[in-house]
Amino acid sequence: MRILVTGGAGFIGSHLVDKLMENEKNEVIVADNFFTGSKDNLKKWIGHPRFELIRHDVTEQLLIEVDQIYHLACPASPIFYKYNPVKTIKTNVIGTLNMLGLAKRVGARILLTSTSEVYGDPLEHPQPESYWGNVNPIGVRSCYDEGKRVAETLMFDYHRQHGIEIRIARIFNTYGPRMNIDDGRVVSNFIAQAIRGEPLTVQVPGTQTRSFCYVSDMVDGLIRLMEGENTGPINIGNPGEFTMIELAENVKELINPKVEINMVENTPDDPRQRKPDITKAKELLGWEPKVKLRDGLPLMEEDFRQRLGVPKSN
Numbered sequence: 462m463r464i465l466v467t468g469g470a471g472f473i474g475s476h477l478v479d480k481l482m483e484n485e486k487n488e489v490i491v492a493d494n495f496f497t498g499s500k501d502n503l504k505k506w507i508g509h510p511r512f513e514l515i516r517h518d519v520t521e522q523l524l525i526e527v528d529q530i531y532h533l534a535c536p537a538s539p540i541f542y543k544y545n546p547v548k549t550i551k552t553n554v555i556g557t558l559n560m561l562g563l564a565k566r567v568g569a570r571i572l573l574t575s576t577s578e579v580y581g582d583p584l585e586h587p588q589p590e591s592y593w594g595n596v597n598p599i600g601v602r603s604c605y606d607e608g609k610r611v612a613e614t615l616m617f618d619y620h621r622q623h624g625i626e627i628r629i630a631r632i633f634n635t636y637g638p639r640m641n642i643d644d645g646r647v648v649s650n651f652i653a654q655a656i657r658g659e660p661l662t663v664q665v666p667g668t669q670t671r672s673f674c675y676v677s678d679m680v681d682g683l684i685r686l687m688e689g690e691n692t693g694p695i696n697i698g699n700p701g702e703f704t705m706i707e708l709a710e711n712v713k714e715l716i717n718p719k720v721e722i723n724m725v726e727n728t729p730d731d732p733r734q735r736k737p738d739i740t741k742a743k744e745l746l747g748w749e750p751k752v753k754l755r756d757g758l759p760l761m762e763e764d765f766r767q768r769l770g771v772p773k774s775n
């Protein structure tokens with residue numbers, strides 16, 4: 462099987478590559494423009510005979526021969542996707558069109574990593590896949606939310622019109638080793654802050670919730686979806702729901718009980734609650750997450766301490 466992973470130099474993508482490379486029958490090609498990803502995440506595979514890394518921007522055509530496409534390329538942290546919103550929406554729309562064009566030309570199956578952000582600031586809780594969402598079409602997050610919504614539409618139109626085999630995963634907040642240290646997302650921020658002995662920055666009101674999935678569970682879910690018979694969309698996430706204050710308290714207790722928790726300003730359109738309904742993933746993929754937040758945080762702490770050069774003092 463020859464497998465293309467777009468965005469494979471990023472956080473989730475590089476863990477997915479590790480898992481796919483475990484199967485000796487797989488050849489893996491990564492296409493990435495290194496906007497938020499890094500060669501470092503793939504260093505153990507560079508030079509491997511079954512692995513290839515291409516510097517490529519998915520907003521341009523890619524002409525290669527593959528059997529499967531995991532299409533992850535897209536900045537995922539709000540600070541990065543808001544940095545150049547026009548590029549973000551181009552990546553979601555033109556990038557997904559290009560990958561669907563490739564899938565059509567070579568007859569490949571394609572999986573899109575969509576997001577729980579397609580539900581916007583949800584009025585249904587928890588969110589089942591049948592919920593259509595509550596998204597601001599002109600806000601500062603729209604380049605990402607609406608971009609992913611169009612990407613999902615394109616996937617289904619190519620499926621209906623051209624018979625392309627599609628898979629759509631709606632990913633809920635995922636965390637783990639290799640996240641960018643200054644990525645701006647909440648788990649990486651809190652862990653880096655706790656290790657550096659800086660106050661944890663909880664954005665107001667602090668009662669907003671998220672449900673955090675450890676990256677190994679996520680990768681397992683994505684591969685099951687690709688290999689299974691269902692197009693999706695299927696929610697993949699951990700239903701354990703926490704307020705941002707609860708998350709900060711957990712990080713404080715586990716990593717550095719001396720740090721303070723500071724309330725800081727938030728950004729517009731921040732969803733107030735988010736928790737996946739994973740009934741479909743359980744029934745159709747036989748998947749559910751295994752790693753609890755309090756077990757996953759220390760694994761991420763270890764990786765961050767190594768990269769920050771701050772060993773744990775006893």
Ligand SMILES: NC(=O)c1ccc[n+]([C@@H]2O[C@H](COP(=O)([O-])OP(=O)(O)OC[C@H]3O[C@@H](n4cnc5c(N)ncnc54)[C@H](O)[C@@H]3O)[C@@H](O)[C@H]2O)c1
Nearest residue numbers: 468470471472473494496497498518519535537632634635
């Ligand atoms: N991590 C999460 O919590 C989460 C949640 C929902 C959805 N997702 C989705 O999963 C995917 C991966 O997210 P991640 O957390 O690993 O983010 P990430 O930023 O670490 O990885 C994204 C990768 O895509 C690459 N990229 C960005 N624009 C590109 C372009 N135009 N051409 C080629 N490569 C490009 C980046 O360089 C990076 O390597 C994204 O599609 C994201 O929307 C992630």
Ligand SMILES: O=C(O)[C@H]1O[C@H](OP(=O)(O)OP(=O)(O)OC[C@H]2O[C@@H](n3ccc(=O)[nH]c3=O)[C@H](O)[C@@H]2O)[C@H](O)[C@@H](O)[C@@H]1O
Nearest residue numbers: 537538539576577578633634646647650662663664669705
């Ligand atoms: O899972 C998803 O579907 C989406 O979730 C995230 O978006 P978001 O939930 O806003 O992620 P964070 O930036 O980590 O914020 C989570 C919450 O933490 C809060 N936060 C963030 C950073 C911080 O330092 N402090 C803090 O309290 C934010 O206000 C927000 O309420 C990801 O960044 C998107 O890529 C992804 O598609």
